[in-house]
Amino acid sequence: MAKIIGIGNTLVDFLVHIEDEKLLLELGLPKGGMTHVDRKGLMRLRQRLAGVPFERATGGSAANTILALSMLGHPTGLIGAIGDDETGRFFAEQSRARGIDAHLAVIPDEQTGTATTLVTPDHERTFATHLGAAVHLEQALHAVELRDYDILHIEGYLLQDHILIQDILQAAHAAGLCISYDLASWNIVRDHHALITSLIEQYVDIVFANEEEAVAFCGRPDPEAALRQLAERTKIAIVKVGKRGAMAMTRETGDQVFFAPGLQKKAIDTTAAGDFFAAGFLHGLVNGCSIGTCLDYGNRTAAEVIQVMGTQVQPERLRKCLTIEE
Numbered sequence: 001m002a003k004i005i006g007i008g009n010t011l012v013d014f015l016v017h018i019e020d021e022k023l024l025l026e027l028g029l030p031k032g033g034m035t036h037v038d039r040k041g042l043m044r045l046r047q048r049l050a051g052v053p054f055e056r057a058t059g060g061s062a063a064n065t066i067l068a069l070s071m072l073g074h075p076t077g078l079i080g081a082i083g084d085d086e087t088g089r090f091f092a093e094q095s096r097a098r099g100i101d102a103h104l105a106v107i108p109d110e111q112t113g114t115a116t117t118l119v120t121p122d123h124e125r126t127f128a129t130h131l132g133a134a135v136h137l138e139q140a141l142h143a144v145e146l147r148d149y150d151i152l153h154i155e156g157y158l159l160q161d162h163i164l165i166q167d168i169l170q171a172a173h174a175a176g177l178c179i180s181y182d183l184a185s186w187n188i189v190r191d192h193h194a195l196i197t198s199l200i201e202q203y204v205d206i207v208f209a210n211e212e213e214a215v216a217f218c219g220r221p222d223p224e225a226a227l228r229q230l231a232e233r234t235k236i237a238i239v240k241v242g243k244r245g246a247m248a249m250t251r252e253t254g255d256q257v258f259f260a261p262g263l264q265k266k267a268i269d270t271t272a273a274g275d276f277f278a279a280g281f282l283h284g285l286v287n288g289c290s291i292g293t294c295l296d297y298g299n300r301t302a303a304e305v306i307q308v309m310g311t312q313v314q315p316e317r318l319r320k321c322l323t324i325e326e
Helices: 022-027 039-048 061-071 086-097 132-136 156-160 162-174 186-191 193-203 211-218 223-231 273-286 291-305 315-320
Strands: 004-007 011-017 034-036 055-059 076-083 101-107 113-119 125-130 151-155 178-182 206-210 236-240 245-250 258-261
Touching (some): 039 113, 039 125, 055 061, 061 076, 061 151, 061 178, 061 273, 076 132, 151 156, 151 273, 156 162, 156 186, 178 193, 186 211, 193 211, 206 211, 206 223, 223 245, 291 315
Parallel strands (some): 004 151, 011 113, 076 101, 151 178
Antiparallel strands (some): 245 258
């Protein structure tokens, strides 16, 4: 079975339901996006949310995808960095318990990164992310032999360090890995469009985007046009269009657009929906399934995670929603 390693910001999610969007406006957080906050901003956020109930779970986009793949029975690895604190120990213990071969550098005098996930009544998530120790993940790279893996899944959030993400992609490409890349967030696509385009063209085999990210990439409110633009630059391009489902194009099949309708499930929290979609799609791909089936698997795994808070899906339930039969 293909071995898949992820690399990204290893975070712990603090999941909070808020009554309306006023808090987002007060804190200057663009709805549906990801905003970096420093220690001062993190303390302000925590003071503002004091007494509000929350749930805690391991997070980080690539880490979530690797978690789901591990649940589906794949041998997995993860590269990241944590602080020498209780939050970091929670992340490491959870990874070990789920069978992930986690290569985690422990960074003294740094807090483990956190993502405060504010969930509005329409189930949209807005992230206030304090990266903390996560930015030092290069310290874990030397302990990993990339050639031991078949696929690298990387998150676009790493664009906070242009040199690091390019070095990672160059190393994975030189090692012969298939590279899977998640665009991560519409505001990242907007702010780093030229670099993202260059990285995709040079190194990436599979690109995942949601509708907002696709539109930001394309510059027009047309996700299919964005899909076509992405497909011109990589082997497989996928655009998720929310409840409607997901579509894909491949270099191998030319101009054909594949589509799989979404599953109508009641959403409790859409955190990690895109990350679990990527896991379902990659699961189908390494099992030799058609692109249409891969899209269906992605929709199914995403539909499972939105029915719980965070990533707390039962592995048996996630496996049960899929079959490797065409």
